[in-house]
Amino acid sequence: MEIYIVLKLVWWALLGVLLIGLAVMVGMDMGVGAGLRYLGRTDRERRTVINMIAPHWDGNQVWFILGGGAVFAAWPTIYATAFSGLYVVMLVLLWSMIVRPLGFEYRSKLPSQRWRNLWDVTLFISGAVPMIVFGAAMGNMLRGVPFHFEWNMVSYYTGSFIALFNPFAVLCGLMSIALALYQGGAMVMNRGTGVIRERACNLLTMAGLGALVLFTVCGLWVWLMPGYVLTGGAEPAGPAMPLRKTVQKVSGAWLNNFAAYPLLWLVPGLVYAGVLAGIACARRGLSHVAWWLGALAWAGTIGTVGTAMFPFLMPSSTNPGHSLTVWDASSSATTLGWMLAFTAIFIPIVAVYTSWAFWVMRGKVTPETIEHDEHAY
Amino acid sequence: MQELETVIALSRTQFAATALYHYLFVPLTLGLSVLLATMETIYVISGREVYRQMTQFWSKLFAINFALGVATGLTMEFEFGTNWSTYSHFVGDIFGAPLAIEGLMAFFLESTFVGLMLFGWDKLSRGKHLLVTYMVALGSNLSALWILVANAYMQHPVGSEFNPATMRMELESFTALFFSHEAQAKFVHTSVAGFLTAAIFVIGISAFYMLRKRHMAVAVRSFRVAALFGVFASIGVICLGDALGFISGEGQPNKLVAMEGLWETAEAPAGFNVIAWPDQEAMENRFALQIPYVLTPLVTHSFDGTITGARDLVHRAEVRIRDGIPALVALETLSDNPNDRDALRTFRIHGDNLGYALLVKRYAPDVTQATPEQITQAARDTIPPVGPVFWSFRIMIAAAFLMLGFLILATIYSLRGQITEKRTFLKIAPWMIPVPFIANEAGWVVAELGRQPWTVYGQLPTWISASTHSVGYMIFSLVGFVAIYTIFIIVEMFLMVKFIRKGPDDGPLPPAEPAVAAPGHTSQWSQA
Numbered sequence: 001m002e003i004y005i006v007l008k009l010v011w012w013a014l015l016g017v018l019l020i021g022l023a024v025m026v027g028m029d030m031g032v033g034a035g036l037r038y039l040g041r042t043d044r045e046r047r048t049v050i051n052m053i054a055p056h057w058d059g060n061q062v063w064f065i066l067g068g069g070a071v072f073a074a075w076p077t078i079y080a081t082a083f084s085g086l087y088v089v090m091l092v093l094l095w096s097m098i099v100r101p102l103g104f105e106y107r108s109k110l111p112s113q114r115w116r117n118l119w120d121v122t123l124f125i126s127g128a129v130p131m132i133v134f135g136a137a138m139g140n141m142l143r144g145v146p147f148h149f150e151w152n153m154v155s156y157y158t159g160s161f162i163a164l165f166n167p168f169a170v171l172c173g174l175m176s177i178a179l180a181l182y183q184g185g186a187m188v189m190n191r192g193t194g195v196i197r198e199r200a201c202n203l204l205t206m207a208g209l210g211a212l213v214l215f216t217v218c219g220l221w222v223w224l225m226p227g228y229v230l231t232g233g234a235e236p237a238g239p240a241m242p243l244r245k246t247v248q249k250v251s252g253a254w255l256n257n258f259a260a261y262p263l264l265w266l267v268p269g270l271v272y273a274g275v276l277a278g279i280a281c282a283r284r285g286l287s288h289v290a291w292w293l294g295a296l297a298w299a300g301t302i303g304t305v306g307t308a309m310f311p312f313l314m315p316s317s318t319n320p321g322h323s324l325t326v327w328d329a330s331s332s333a334t335t336l337g338w339m340l341a342f343t344a345i346f347i348p349i350v351a352v353y354t355s356w357a358f359w360v361m362r363g364k365v366t367p368e369t370i371e372h373d374e375h376a377y
Numbered sequence: 378m379q380e381l382e383t384v385i386a387l388s389r390t391q392f393a394a395t396a397l398y399h400y401l402f403v404p405l406t407l408g409l410s411v412l413l414a415t416m417e418t419i420y421v422i423s424g425r426e427v428y429r430q431m432t433q434f435w436s437k438l439f440a441i442n443f444a445l446g447v448a449t450g451l452t453m454e455f456e457f458g459t460n461w462s463t464y465s466h467f468v469g470d471i472f473g474a475p476l477a478i479e480g481l482m483a484f485f486l487e488s489t490f491v492g493l494m495l496f497g498w499d500k501l502s503r504g505k506h507l508l509v510t511y512m513v514a515l516g517s518n519l520s521a522l523w524i525l526v527a528n529a530y531m532q533h534p535v536g537s538e539f540n541p542a543t544m545r546m547e548l549e550s551f552t553a554l555f556f557s558h559e560a561q562a563k564f565v566h567t568s569v570a571g572f573l574t575a576a577i578f579v580i581g582i583s584a585f586y587m588l589r590k591r592h593m594a595v596a597v598r599s600f601r602v603a604a605l606f607g608v609f610a611s612i613g614v615i616c617l618g619d620a621l622g623f624i625s626g627e628g629q630p631n632k633l634v635a636m637e638g639l640w641e642t643a644e645a646p647a648g649f650n651v652i653a654w655p656d657q658e659a660m661e662n663r664f665a666l667q668i669p670y671v672l673t674p675l676v677t678h679s680f681d682g683t684i685t686g687a688r689d690l691v692h693r694a695e696v697r698i699r700d701g702i703p704a705l706v707a708l709e710t711l712s713d714n715p716n717d718r719d720a721l722r723t724f725r726i727h728g729d730n731l732g733y734a735l736l737v738k739r740y741a742p743d744v745t746q747a748t749p750e751q752i753t754q755a756a757r758d759t760i761p762p763v764g765p766v767f768w769s770f771r772i773m774i775a776a777a778f779l780m781l782g783f784l785i786l787a788t789i790y791s792l793r794g795q796i797t798e799k800r801t802f803l804k805i806a807p808w809m810i811p812v813p814f815i816a817n818e819a820g821w822v823v824a825e826l827g828r829q830p831w832t833v834y835g836q837l838p839t840w841i842s843a844s845t846h847s848v849g850y851m852i853f854s855l856v857g858f859v860a861i862y863t864i865f866i867i868v869e870m871f872l873m874v875k876f877i878r879k880g881p882d883d884g885p886l887p888p889a890e891p892a893v894a895a896p897g898h899t900s901q902w903s904q905a
Contacts, residue, residue: 054496055492056492059489059490061447062480064451066485068454068455068480069478072457073477073478074473074477076466076545080458080462080463080469083455083458084459084845087459087850087854091459091857095861097451098449098451102448110875151709155845240543241543331469331470331547334547334551335474335548338474346482350481350489353486353489354489360497361493361497376496
């Protein structure tokens with residue numbers, strides 16, 4: 001197989017890894033933010049919950065930033081087309097996300113209850129909205145987005161902003177926030193005690209079950225809705241030029257890959273297995289296992305979308321021939337190669353020091369511990 | 378066409394606003410992280426409690442500033458895609474790589490360890506905590522390195538070539554991209570400017586305490602560490618600025634003429650315009666005050682170099698536009714038939730000037746029909762707005778020398794142990810805090826406005842780089858950003874001032890602590 005094809009496939013897999021990393025790590029903190037007012041009833045309890053993720057939210061958030069950078073480097077056409085096409089949605093995402101660092105950093109700097117309530121609201125918004133937008137963006141990729149290119153690769157988005165919040169996309173968004181709440185619940189169980197831990201367990205259970213229902217509904221919807229099929233052009237080893245292929249919309253086509261390779265049904269199976277086993281573990285107090293099973297469920301969710309769409313990344317609903325696929329939206333072989341080298345070296349290093357950081361800050365966070373900690377939020 | 382121009386203007390305004398705003402917080406993070414590492418090193422080596430208090434106090438202010446740097450940096454990471462999609466497609470193969478590596482190598486490091494730095498005081502041994510602080514400083518400065526590698530590519534695109542098969546620039550040599558002189562000089566200049574910013578910030582606040590005789594132990598020592606640190610930084614920033622000017626002068630002669638207000642080609646020895654009133658329309662200075670002989674050695678680092686003026690650069694651009702037009706025509710043919718041999722041959726000959734042909738497309742949508750007037754107009758566009766670039770440059774330089782003088786005085790007073798008596802100096806010091814910030818912003822304007830009319834110098838004009846949004850979308854996003862960022866800065870300033878007023882948590886000091894306000898306590902530095 002030609003090296004360029006291998007690189008494209010590897011980077012398709014790495015895109016998945018990145019999205020999973022983003023969903024698990026950022027999603028966890030966002031789940032905690034979105035569930036904050038439920039997990040903590042008093043200001044003391046809420047501060048306790050916030051301080052469980054205080055040392056880590058910033059490092060975790062880099063998954064989101066790296067997601068942007070890596071898509072730019074490895075899939076520049078996706079970066080250019082998706083982020084400009086989904087403009088208003090991206091603004092909603094960015095504006096809700098940029099208040100989060102301030103919410104964490106500034107909330108407990110003043111004793112005023114009104115000040116803190118205000119920041120609690122921003123933590124809720126900056127937890128719930130980005131995860132809904134993240135899921136809804138995935139949903140829109142499955143449906144196809146109305147865009148096309150001129151001959152010189154200038155892209156045009158021809159849909160409305162409201163159309164991006166269609167019912168299917170909203171369901172995907174809710175599925176995404178549900179899994180985030182599950183993951184946040186697992187995190188708070190890990191580091192919480194007493195009533196906070198109980199609430200976190202309930203949150204995890206409800207959110208996990210909700211996620212499974214939504215995942216099932218979305219799955220049935222995908223089965224009925226039109227998918228995209230590559231019918232010509234787009235050589236796997238060809239240059240990154242998406243304008244020279246033919247694509248057809250066919251109902252139910254997103255299930256073709258599963259039909260061709262039935263083993264792939266294991267991928268959506270991971271979602272059910274992960275969440276159900278995770279809830280069972282959490283209720284027996286094994287919250288660390290539940291956390292990892294939640295990560296597995298995220299891997300299954302994103303893996304399911306990727307498997308269903310392969311080789312498509314971003315289909316065009318108005319001009320299917322201009323859809324972006326794994327074969328024609330990537331960087332050059334040189335860039336993919338260099339980026340792979342950097343990723344292979346640095347992701348393990350990042351994993352090591354991130355683990356070390358979690359290990360250093362391990363242990364329970366209780367209302368009592370933060371009272372005595374002058375460095376706490 | 379009118380709508381396109383409006384969208385470009387709004388996209389540029391939004392990018393400049395968000396980048397300049399982000400850049401208010403970044404230099405302080407760069408410098409303060411290194412200052413924190415310095416203070417904590419002294420703490421670990423000397424074991425003196427006051428240096429721990431210093432580190433903890435300044436890291437509180439660091440955190441308030443850092444939060445906004447991170448928040449506004451999120452916008453930047455995505456803004457190329459949201460607002461400059463044609464640019465992103467055109468150079469993503471090259472430009473995306475340093476951004477991604479920045480995340481992998483630098484930002485992960487900085488952000489993971491910043492949590493440990495702020496929250497890990499009781500959980501880590503002294504040595505380990507020091508290591509964590511080093512990692513934060515290393516991470517933030519490595520961040521600057523990769524971002525400036527990316528930025529240097531926009532200024533001086535090296536290591537890449539246009540590929541007609543994909544309609545974009547593609548990476549030829551990663552090492553050329555990384556080792557670009559522009560990138561290296563820019564990185565050191567910017568990082569050191571950050572050190573300078575932090576030094577003035579720490580000095581200003583320390584002086585504020587000394588005037589009120591509060592937190593003297595922390596203030597006097599912070600002042601001294603920052604003054605010494607700042608002197609070296611200001612010398613560094615000026616030297617590297619000179620190197621950067623020299624490198625830019627070679628790679629971007631059009632930026633240079635704007636920085637110097639130089640319309641006519643200048644044979645050696647040329648005079649330096651200290652102040653001038655440039656008239657872009659007439660291509661001359663209505664008024665100029667010159668120092669004779671100075672410009673030639675300053676710019677060319679020689680005594681006999683010739684500096685090409687704006688008028689001659691416009692003539693050169695006309696030639697390149699005419700030469701580039703066949704390349705653009707050939708490219709359109711290639712988009713229909715990628716294997717057209719004649720078009721490929723034409724493109725090989727004229728491809729280097731493709732960007733120049735795109736300049737004239739702004740006025741003549743069918744470039745083969747471009748009139749001589751339209752070509753001249755496009756060629757004149759290659760000179761960036763001289764007035765703003767010229768004046769920003771002078772503001773930056775004046776600020777740098779002002780800070781150098783201030784820091785030399787601060788160091789002398791501090792080392793002699795006289796600083797607490799120099800009331801006037803202490804009164805001026807807090808008012809110096811805005812100066813580095815102004816210099817940083819002015820430097821950004823010189824670099825990025827001086828790059829116009831290109832997003833990628835000589836390759837891709839700005840007017841074609843933006844996303845194809847409607848005017849309505851752009852107004853919506855611009856208003857949104859301005860509103861949110863305004864609220865942010867109010868909250869940040871409020872907290873910053875509140876925590877500065879509150880001051881460090883002195884706590885009980887070891888009784889052996891010498892009286893810091895007493896004159897002649899220079900030995901403290903050597904003790905530390």
